[in-house]
Amino acid sequence: MSLLSPKEVKLLTNPLNIDNPITTQVLGICSALAVTVKLKPAFVLAISVIAVLTIANVVVSLLRNAIPNRIRIIVQLVVIASLVILVDQVLKAYVYDISKQLSVFVGLIITNCIIMGRLEAFALGNKPWPSFLDGLGNGAGYGVILLIVAFFRELFGSGTVWDYPVFENIGLYSIGYVNNGLMILPPMALIVVGIIIWIQRHYSRELIEK
Protein backbone atom coordinates (compact mmCIF):
# COMPACT_ATOMS: atom_id res chain seq x y z
CA MET A 1 0.00 0.00 0.00
CA SER A 2 1.50 3.26 -0.98
CA LEU A 3 1.31 6.38 1.11
CA LEU A 4 0.03 8.54 -1.73
CA SER A 5 -2.35 7.76 -4.53
CA PRO A 6 -1.03 8.30 -8.08
CA LYS A 7 -3.10 11.47 -8.27
CA GLU A 8 -1.53 12.79 -5.12
CA VAL A 9 1.96 11.95 -6.34
CA LYS A 10 1.19 14.02 -9.42
CA LEU A 11 0.28 16.99 -7.21
CA LEU A 12 3.76 16.79 -5.79
CA THR A 13 5.80 16.04 -8.90
CA ASN A 14 4.05 18.00 -11.65
CA PRO A 15 5.08 21.38 -10.26
CA LEU A 16 8.68 20.20 -10.28
CA ASN A 17 8.61 19.71 -14.01
CA ILE A 18 5.79 20.17 -16.51
CA ASP A 19 3.68 22.40 -14.28
CA ASN A 20 6.53 24.36 -12.75
CA PRO A 21 5.39 27.68 -11.28
CA ILE A 22 8.32 29.62 -12.71
CA THR A 23 9.11 28.00 -16.04
CA THR A 24 5.59 26.99 -17.09
CA GLN A 25 3.16 29.20 -15.18
CA VAL A 26 5.67 32.07 -15.21
CA LEU A 27 4.72 33.16 -11.70
CA GLY A 28 7.05 34.41 -8.99
CA ILE A 29 9.56 35.68 -11.51
CA CYS A 30 10.14 38.87 -9.52
CA SER A 31 11.70 37.17 -6.51
CA ALA A 32 13.51 34.72 -8.75
CA LEU A 33 15.39 37.70 -10.16
CA ALA A 34 16.01 39.39 -6.84
CA VAL A 35 17.38 36.69 -4.56
CA THR A 36 19.34 34.43 -6.88
CA VAL A 37 22.66 36.27 -6.78
CA LYS A 38 23.91 33.79 -4.19
CA LEU A 39 22.83 30.28 -3.24
CA LYS A 40 22.44 30.78 0.50
CA PRO A 41 19.70 33.44 0.48
CA ALA A 42 18.01 31.63 -2.41
CA PHE A 43 17.95 28.45 -0.35
CA VAL A 44 16.51 30.03 2.78
CA LEU A 45 13.95 31.91 0.71
CA ALA A 46 12.96 28.68 -1.02
CA ILE A 47 12.44 27.01 2.37
CA SER A 48 10.44 29.98 3.63
CA VAL A 49 8.24 30.03 0.53
CA ILE A 50 7.60 26.29 0.85
CA ALA A 51 6.58 26.78 4.48
CA VAL A 52 4.34 29.77 3.81
CA LEU A 53 2.75 28.24 0.70
CA THR A 54 2.07 24.90 2.33
CA ILE A 55 0.57 26.34 5.49
CA ALA A 56 -1.42 28.99 3.65
CA ASN A 57 -2.79 26.35 1.29
CA VAL A 58 -3.95 24.21 4.20
CA VAL A 59 -5.45 27.15 6.12
CA VAL A 60 -7.35 28.49 3.12
CA SER A 61 -8.48 25.00 2.21
CA LEU A 62 -9.84 24.50 5.74
CA LEU A 63 -11.67 27.81 5.52
CA ARG A 64 -12.76 27.38 1.91
CA ASN A 65 -16.43 26.90 2.71
CA ALA A 66 -16.53 29.75 5.22
CA ILE A 67 -14.76 32.44 3.23
CA PRO A 68 -17.20 34.97 1.74
CA ASN A 69 -16.62 35.00 -1.99
CA ARG A 70 -16.46 38.78 -2.31
CA ILE A 71 -13.58 39.23 0.10
CA ARG A 72 -11.72 36.01 -0.65
CA ILE A 73 -8.66 37.75 -2.11
CA ILE A 74 -8.33 39.90 0.99
CA VAL A 75 -8.73 36.87 3.23
CA GLN A 76 -6.01 35.06 1.30
CA LEU A 77 -3.79 38.10 1.56
CA VAL A 78 -4.28 38.31 5.32
CA VAL A 79 -3.44 34.63 5.71
CA ILE A 80 -0.28 35.01 3.60
CA ALA A 81 0.80 38.24 5.24
CA SER A 82 0.44 36.92 8.77
CA LEU A 83 2.32 33.74 7.91
CA VAL A 84 5.11 35.78 6.37
CA ILE A 85 5.33 37.94 9.49
CA LEU A 86 5.44 34.79 11.60
CA VAL A 87 8.24 33.32 9.48
CA ASP A 88 10.12 36.60 9.70
CA GLN A 89 9.75 36.78 13.48
CA VAL A 90 10.83 33.19 13.95
CA LEU A 91 13.86 33.62 11.70
CA LYS A 92 14.83 36.76 13.61
CA ALA A 93 14.58 35.00 16.94
CA TYR A 94 16.20 31.66 16.16
CA VAL A 95 18.41 32.05 13.07
CA TYR A 96 19.37 35.69 13.32
CA ASP A 97 22.31 35.41 10.90
CA ILE A 98 20.22 34.07 8.07
CA SER A 99 17.38 36.49 8.70
CA LYS A 100 19.89 39.32 8.37
CA GLN A 101 21.04 37.98 5.01
CA LEU A 102 17.51 37.68 3.71
CA SER A 103 16.35 41.00 5.16
CA VAL A 104 13.74 42.41 2.81
CA PHE A 105 13.29 39.24 0.80
CA VAL A 106 11.27 37.53 3.52
CA GLY A 107 8.75 40.36 3.41
CA LEU A 108 8.69 40.02 -0.35
CA ILE A 109 7.21 36.53 -0.04
CA ILE A 110 3.89 38.33 0.37
CA THR A 111 4.19 39.66 -3.15
CA ASN A 112 5.09 36.26 -4.57
CA CYS A 113 2.39 35.57 -7.11
CA ILE A 114 2.80 31.79 -6.80
CA ILE A 115 1.30 31.77 -3.33
CA MET A 116 -1.73 33.83 -4.23
CA GLY A 117 -2.04 31.84 -7.44
CA ARG A 118 -2.12 28.47 -5.69
CA LEU A 119 -4.56 29.65 -3.03
CA GLU A 120 -6.92 31.01 -5.63
CA ALA A 121 -6.54 28.18 -8.13
CA PHE A 122 -6.22 25.18 -5.86
CA ALA A 123 -6.78 25.57 -2.14
CA LEU A 124 -10.16 27.30 -2.51
CA GLY A 125 -11.55 24.28 -4.33
CA ASN A 126 -9.82 21.30 -2.73
CA LYS A 127 -9.57 19.45 0.57
CA PRO A 128 -6.73 20.19 3.01
CA TRP A 129 -4.60 17.11 2.26
CA PRO A 130 -4.35 17.62 -1.53
CA SER A 131 -3.86 21.33 -0.83
CA PHE A 132 -0.98 20.48 1.47
CA LEU A 133 0.66 18.36 -1.25
CA ASP A 134 -0.01 21.02 -3.87
CA GLY A 135 1.63 23.66 -1.67
CA LEU A 136 4.61 21.45 -1.01
CA GLY A 137 5.00 20.61 -4.69
CA ASN A 138 4.69 24.15 -5.97
CA GLY A 139 6.98 25.49 -3.26
CA ALA A 140 9.55 22.88 -4.18
CA GLY A 141 9.14 23.59 -7.88
CA TYR A 142 9.80 27.24 -7.20
CA GLY A 143 12.73 26.41 -4.94
CA VAL A 144 14.39 24.10 -7.46
CA ILE A 145 14.44 26.78 -10.16
CA LEU A 146 15.67 29.33 -7.63
CA LEU A 147 18.56 27.09 -6.66
CA ILE A 148 19.50 26.28 -10.26
CA VAL A 149 19.52 29.95 -11.23
CA ALA A 150 21.38 30.93 -8.05
CA PHE A 151 23.97 28.22 -8.64
CA PHE A 152 24.90 29.52 -12.09
CA ARG A 153 24.73 33.17 -11.09
CA GLU A 154 26.90 32.67 -8.03
CA LEU A 155 29.35 30.45 -9.92
CA PHE A 156 29.91 32.78 -12.86
CA GLY A 157 29.18 36.06 -11.09
CA SER A 158 31.18 35.59 -7.93
CA GLY A 159 33.22 32.47 -8.67
CA THR A 160 31.86 30.69 -5.61
CA VAL A 161 29.36 27.97 -4.73
CA TRP A 162 27.68 28.36 -1.32
CA ASP A 163 30.40 30.95 -0.58
CA TYR A 164 33.10 28.34 -1.31
CA PRO A 165 35.64 29.83 -3.74
CA VAL A 166 35.56 27.20 -6.48
CA PHE A 167 37.19 29.17 -9.27
CA GLU A 168 39.96 30.38 -6.99
CA ASN A 169 40.74 26.85 -5.84
CA ILE A 170 40.92 25.37 -9.34
CA GLY A 171 43.21 28.23 -10.32
CA LEU A 172 41.00 29.85 -12.92
CA TYR A 173 41.93 33.39 -11.88
CA SER A 174 45.65 32.79 -12.26
CA ILE A 175 45.19 32.02 -15.97
CA GLY A 176 43.37 35.29 -16.47
CA TYR A 177 39.69 34.50 -15.89
CA VAL A 178 37.58 37.38 -14.61
CA ASN A 179 34.18 37.07 -12.90
CA ASN A 180 31.29 38.06 -15.10
CA GLY A 181 29.80 41.11 -13.40
CA LEU A 182 26.72 40.88 -15.61
CA MET A 183 25.70 37.64 -13.88
CA ILE A 184 25.18 39.58 -10.65
CA LEU A 185 22.68 41.93 -12.24
CA PRO A 186 18.97 40.99 -12.43
CA PRO A 187 18.73 40.77 -16.25
CA MET A 188 20.99 37.73 -16.27
CA ALA A 189 18.55 35.91 -13.97
CA LEU A 190 15.90 36.44 -16.62
CA ILE A 191 18.21 35.05 -19.28
CA VAL A 192 19.14 32.04 -17.12
CA VAL A 193 15.44 31.36 -16.47
CA GLY A 194 14.89 31.68 -20.21
CA ILE A 195 17.56 29.09 -20.90
CA ILE A 196 16.01 26.74 -18.33
CA ILE A 197 12.62 27.14 -20.04
CA TRP A 198 14.25 26.39 -23.39
CA ILE A 199 15.93 23.23 -22.10
CA GLN A 200 12.75 22.11 -20.35
CA ARG A 201 10.70 22.50 -23.52
CA HIS A 202 13.29 20.64 -25.51
CA TYR A 203 12.64 17.59 -23.33
CA SER A 204 8.94 18.09 -22.59
CA ARG A 205 7.54 18.68 -26.06
CA GLU A 206 3.95 18.81 -24.81
CA LEU A 207 4.69 22.23 -23.28
CA ILE A 208 5.33 23.83 -26.65
CA GLU A 209 2.41 25.97 -27.77
CA LYS A 210 1.01 25.10 -31.16
Added chain:
Amino acid sequence: MNTQSNSYTFIFAAVMVLIVAAILSFTAFNLQPLQEQNVKVEKYQNILASVKIESTPANAEELFNQYITGDMVLDANGNVLDGKGFDVKLKPEVDLMYEAKRLVSELGKVSADQKASIEEQLATIKTERRLPLFTCSKEDGDFIIIPVQGKGLWGPIWGFVSLEMDYNTIYGAIFAHKGETPGLGAEIDQTWFQEPFQGKKIFKADGTFVGINVYKGGFEAVGDFDHGIDGISGGTITSVGLEAMIKDCLVDYAPYFKAQMAKESSEPEEVSEPEVSEAVTNSQEI
Protein backbone atom coordinates in the same frame (compact mmCIF):
# COMPACT_ATOMS: atom_id res chain seq x y z
CA MET B 1 -25.81 29.76 6.49
CA ASN B 2 -25.56 32.33 3.74
CA THR B 3 -21.88 33.06 3.38
CA GLN B 4 -22.55 35.74 0.78
CA SER B 5 -24.60 38.12 2.90
CA ASN B 6 -23.22 41.49 3.94
CA SER B 7 -23.47 40.85 7.67
CA TYR B 8 -21.69 37.51 7.38
CA THR B 9 -18.92 39.15 5.36
CA PHE B 10 -18.44 41.85 7.97
CA ILE B 11 -18.45 39.41 10.86
CA PHE B 12 -16.05 37.09 9.08
CA ALA B 13 -13.64 39.93 8.35
CA ALA B 14 -13.80 41.26 11.90
CA VAL B 15 -13.26 37.87 13.52
CA MET B 16 -10.44 37.04 11.14
CA VAL B 17 -8.64 40.31 11.87
CA LEU B 18 -8.99 39.77 15.62
CA ILE B 19 -7.65 36.23 15.47
CA VAL B 20 -4.74 37.18 13.24
CA ALA B 21 -3.89 40.17 15.43
CA ALA B 22 -3.95 37.98 18.53
CA ILE B 23 -1.68 35.35 16.98
CA LEU B 24 0.79 37.90 15.67
CA SER B 25 1.05 39.96 18.84
CA PHE B 26 1.36 36.81 20.92
CA THR B 27 4.28 35.59 18.80
CA ALA B 28 5.93 38.98 18.61
CA PHE B 29 5.60 39.42 22.37
CA ASN B 30 7.06 36.02 23.13
CA LEU B 31 9.91 36.20 20.65
CA GLN B 32 10.87 39.77 21.51
CA PRO B 33 13.37 38.98 24.31
CA LEU B 34 15.16 36.50 22.05
CA GLN B 35 15.27 39.01 19.21
CA GLU B 36 16.52 41.82 21.43
CA GLN B 37 19.19 39.55 22.83
CA ASN B 38 20.25 38.72 19.25
CA VAL B 39 20.51 42.39 18.39
CA LYS B 40 22.54 43.10 21.52
CA VAL B 41 24.89 40.19 20.93
CA GLU B 42 25.33 41.31 17.35
CA LYS B 43 26.31 44.76 18.58
CA TYR B 44 28.83 43.21 20.97
CA GLN B 45 30.23 41.17 18.11
CA ASN B 46 30.40 44.15 15.77
CA ILE B 47 32.18 46.30 18.33
CA LEU B 48 34.65 43.52 19.01
CA ALA B 49 35.15 42.86 15.31
CA SER B 50 36.07 46.49 14.68
CA VAL B 51 39.11 45.99 16.94
CA LYS B 52 39.82 42.62 15.33
CA ILE B 53 38.62 40.43 18.16
CA GLU B 54 36.79 37.40 16.85
CA SER B 55 33.80 36.28 18.83
CA THR B 56 30.91 33.85 18.62
CA PRO B 57 27.37 34.67 19.72
CA ALA B 58 28.05 32.52 22.79
CA ASN B 59 31.14 34.30 24.09
CA ALA B 60 30.52 37.82 22.76
CA GLU B 61 29.23 39.26 26.02
CA GLU B 62 32.11 37.85 28.03
CA LEU B 63 34.74 39.11 25.58
CA PHE B 64 33.01 42.48 25.43
CA ASN B 65 33.26 42.88 29.19
CA GLN B 66 36.85 41.75 29.09
CA TYR B 67 38.18 44.01 26.35
CA ILE B 68 35.93 47.04 26.20
CA THR B 69 37.16 49.15 29.06
CA GLY B 70 35.32 52.40 28.54
CA ASP B 71 31.90 53.40 27.33
CA MET B 72 31.00 57.07 27.25
CA VAL B 73 28.83 59.70 25.64
CA LEU B 74 30.02 62.98 24.13
CA ASP B 75 28.26 65.97 22.68
CA ALA B 76 29.35 67.47 19.38
CA ASN B 77 31.41 70.14 21.17
CA GLY B 78 33.67 67.51 22.64
CA ASN B 79 32.27 67.52 26.18
CA VAL B 80 31.85 64.26 28.01
CA LEU B 81 28.28 63.64 29.18
CA ASP B 82 26.73 61.22 31.64
CA GLY B 83 25.41 57.93 30.43
CA LYS B 84 26.40 54.81 28.57
CA GLY B 85 27.29 54.92 24.90
CA PHE B 86 25.99 51.39 24.45
CA ASP B 87 22.44 52.51 25.19
CA VAL B 88 22.44 55.46 22.80
CA LYS B 89 20.02 54.91 19.92
CA LEU B 90 21.81 55.84 16.73
CA LYS B 91 18.76 56.50 14.58
CA PRO B 92 17.66 59.77 16.28
CA GLU B 93 21.30 60.84 16.40
CA VAL B 94 21.66 60.37 12.68
CA ASP B 95 18.40 62.25 12.12
CA LEU B 96 19.75 65.17 14.16
CA MET B 97 22.90 65.04 12.07
CA TYR B 98 20.93 65.22 8.81
CA GLU B 99 18.90 68.07 10.25
CA ALA B 100 22.13 69.91 11.02
CA LYS B 101 23.39 69.23 7.52
CA ARG B 102 20.21 70.61 6.03
CA LEU B 103 20.49 73.75 8.16
CA VAL B 104 24.10 74.23 7.09
CA SER B 105 23.11 73.97 3.44
CA GLU B 106 20.46 76.65 4.03
CA LEU B 107 22.95 79.03 5.61
CA GLY B 108 24.18 80.27 2.26
CA LYS B 109 20.72 81.08 0.91
CA VAL B 110 19.16 83.16 3.68
CA SER B 111 19.35 86.72 4.94
CA ALA B 112 21.48 87.87 7.86
CA ASP B 113 18.90 87.67 10.69
CA GLN B 114 17.66 84.26 9.57
CA LYS B 115 21.28 83.23 9.52
CA ALA B 116 21.63 84.07 13.19
CA SER B 117 18.62 81.94 14.15
CA ILE B 118 19.85 79.02 12.06
CA GLU B 119 23.25 79.26 13.67
CA GLU B 120 21.56 79.23 17.02
CA GLN B 121 19.67 76.08 16.08
CA LEU B 122 22.90 74.49 14.93
CA ALA B 123 24.53 75.29 18.24
CA THR B 124 21.61 73.71 20.13
CA ILE B 125 21.85 70.60 18.02
CA LYS B 126 25.54 70.39 18.81
CA THR B 127 24.90 70.37 22.54
CA GLU B 128 21.96 67.97 22.13
CA ARG B 129 23.93 65.35 20.26
CA ARG B 130 24.82 62.23 22.17
CA LEU B 131 27.78 60.51 20.57
CA PRO B 132 28.79 57.09 21.87
CA LEU B 133 32.46 56.28 22.18
CA PHE B 134 33.99 53.02 23.37
CA THR B 135 37.53 52.42 24.48
CA CYS B 136 39.17 49.06 24.15
CA SER B 137 42.30 47.71 25.69
CA LYS B 138 43.90 44.56 24.35
CA GLU B 139 47.31 42.95 23.94
CA ASP B 140 48.59 45.12 21.09
CA GLY B 141 47.40 48.47 22.38
CA ASP B 142 44.46 50.68 23.22
CA PHE B 143 41.86 51.83 20.73
CA ILE B 144 38.72 53.87 20.55
CA ILE B 145 35.64 52.64 18.76
CA ILE B 146 33.02 54.80 17.13
CA PRO B 147 29.67 53.62 15.80
CA VAL B 148 28.63 55.03 12.43
CA GLN B 149 25.31 54.93 10.62
CA GLY B 150 24.19 56.23 7.25
CA LYS B 151 22.20 55.57 4.11
CA GLY B 152 22.93 52.97 1.47
CA LEU B 153 20.99 52.40 -1.73
CA TRP B 154 18.06 50.41 -0.33
CA GLY B 155 18.22 51.10 3.36
CA PRO B 156 20.42 51.94 6.30
CA ILE B 157 24.07 50.97 6.47
CA TRP B 158 26.06 51.07 9.69
CA GLY B 159 29.28 49.96 11.23
CA PHE B 160 32.01 50.54 13.75
CA VAL B 161 35.31 52.27 13.12
CA SER B 162 38.19 51.86 15.54
CA LEU B 163 41.00 54.40 15.77
CA GLU B 164 44.42 54.21 17.31
CA MET B 165 45.15 56.47 20.25
CA ASP B 166 46.49 59.19 17.95
CA TYR B 167 42.77 59.83 17.20
CA ASN B 168 43.67 59.78 13.54
CA THR B 169 44.77 56.40 12.19
CA ILE B 170 42.05 53.82 11.49
CA TYR B 171 42.82 50.52 13.18
CA GLY B 172 39.87 48.56 11.89
CA ALA B 173 36.44 49.04 10.40
CA ILE B 174 33.45 46.83 9.94
CA PHE B 175 30.26 47.62 8.11
CA ALA B 176 26.86 46.05 7.84
CA HIS B 177 23.74 46.81 5.88
CA LYS B 178 20.05 46.13 5.94
CA GLY B 179 19.40 45.22 2.35
CA GLU B 180 22.05 46.33 -0.12
CA THR B 181 22.22 44.45 -3.43
CA PRO B 182 23.91 41.07 -2.89
CA GLY B 183 27.21 40.87 -4.75
CA LEU B 184 27.32 44.66 -5.25
CA GLY B 185 26.61 47.09 -2.42
CA ALA B 186 26.28 44.22 0.03
CA GLU B 187 30.02 43.62 -0.36
CA ILE B 188 30.66 46.37 2.19
CA ASP B 189 30.31 43.72 4.88
CA GLN B 190 33.12 41.65 3.35
CA THR B 191 36.71 41.68 4.64
CA TRP B 192 38.19 42.52 1.24
CA PHE B 193 36.37 45.83 1.38
CA GLN B 194 36.98 46.52 5.07
CA GLU B 195 40.65 45.62 5.30
CA PRO B 196 41.99 48.53 3.21
CA PHE B 197 40.59 50.96 5.79
CA GLN B 198 43.37 49.97 8.17
CA GLY B 199 46.05 52.62 8.44
CA LYS B 200 44.03 55.33 6.67
CA LYS B 201 43.98 58.75 8.35
CA ILE B 202 40.88 60.79 9.07
CA PHE B 203 42.74 64.09 9.49
CA LYS B 204 45.06 65.82 7.02
CA ALA B 205 48.62 66.55 8.19
CA ASP B 206 47.56 70.16 8.90
CA GLY B 207 44.74 69.01 11.17
CA THR B 208 41.76 69.49 8.82
CA PHE B 209 39.16 66.75 9.02
CA VAL B 210 38.80 64.63 5.87
CA GLY B 211 37.30 61.31 6.87
CA ILE B 212 37.58 58.74 4.13
CA ASN B 213 37.25 59.26 0.39
CA VAL B 214 35.82 56.45 -1.70
CA TYR B 215 36.98 56.51 -5.31
CA LYS B 216 35.40 55.03 -8.40
CA GLY B 217 38.25 53.48 -10.34
CA GLY B 218 40.58 53.14 -7.37
CA PHE B 219 42.31 55.55 -5.01
CA GLU B 220 45.74 54.73 -6.45
CA ALA B 221 44.81 56.42 -9.71
CA VAL B 222 44.06 59.64 -7.80
CA GLY B 223 47.02 59.28 -5.48
CA ASP B 224 45.02 59.77 -2.27
CA PHE B 225 46.94 57.18 -0.30
CA ASP B 226 46.18 58.61 3.15
CA HIS B 227 42.41 58.83 2.92
CA GLY B 228 41.41 56.91 -0.24
CA ILE B 229 39.48 53.65 -0.51
CA ASP B 230 38.47 51.76 -3.66
CA GLY B 231 34.74 51.90 -4.33
CA ILE B 232 32.74 48.85 -5.35
CA SER B 233 32.00 48.48 -9.05
CA GLY B 234 28.25 48.36 -9.52
CA GLY B 235 27.77 49.50 -5.93
CA THR B 236 28.42 53.19 -6.44
CA ILE B 237 25.48 54.52 -4.44
CA THR B 238 26.34 52.29 -1.49
CA SER B 239 30.00 53.35 -1.73
CA VAL B 240 29.09 57.01 -1.83
CA GLY B 241 26.68 56.54 1.08
CA LEU B 242 29.42 54.85 3.05
CA GLU B 243 31.83 57.69 2.42
CA ALA B 244 29.20 60.21 3.56
CA MET B 245 28.40 58.08 6.60
CA ILE B 246 32.01 58.04 7.77
CA LYS B 247 32.52 61.73 7.13
CA ASP B 248 29.25 62.80 8.74
CA CYS B 249 29.58 60.61 11.79
CA LEU B 250 33.25 61.15 12.54
CA VAL B 251 33.26 64.90 11.97
CA ASP B 252 31.16 65.39 15.11
CA TYR B 253 33.88 63.71 17.15
CA ALA B 254 36.55 66.01 15.70
CA PRO B 255 36.33 68.63 18.52
CA TYR B 256 36.86 65.90 21.10
CA PHE B 257 39.71 64.32 19.15
CA LYS B 258 41.41 67.67 18.65
CA ALA B 259 41.10 68.49 22.35
CA GLN B 260 42.62 65.12 23.22
CA MET B 261 45.43 65.60 20.69
CA ALA B 262 46.16 69.07 22.03
CA LYS B 263 46.16 67.70 25.57
CA GLU B 264 48.67 65.06 24.64
CA SER B 265 51.05 67.42 22.85
CA SER B 266 50.83 69.99 25.67
CA GLU B 267 52.05 67.47 28.20
CA PRO B 268 55.70 67.23 27.22
CA GLU B 269 56.74 65.38 30.39
CA GLU B 270 54.68 62.43 29.22
CA VAL B 271 56.10 62.31 25.72
CA SER B 272 58.83 59.89 26.71
CA GLU B 273 56.27 57.54 28.17
CA PRO B 274 55.00 54.81 25.89
CA GLU B 275 51.95 55.80 23.89
CA VAL B 276 49.81 53.07 25.42
CA SER B 277 50.13 53.98 29.07
CA GLU B 278 49.35 57.59 28.33
CA ALA B 279 46.28 56.50 26.51
CA VAL B 280 45.17 54.47 29.47
CA THR B 281 45.50 57.43 31.83
CA ASN B 282 43.48 59.49 29.45
CA SER B 283 40.64 57.09 29.15
CA GLN B 284 40.54 56.68 32.91
CA GLU B 285 40.32 60.41 33.44
CA ILE B 286 37.36 60.42 31.16
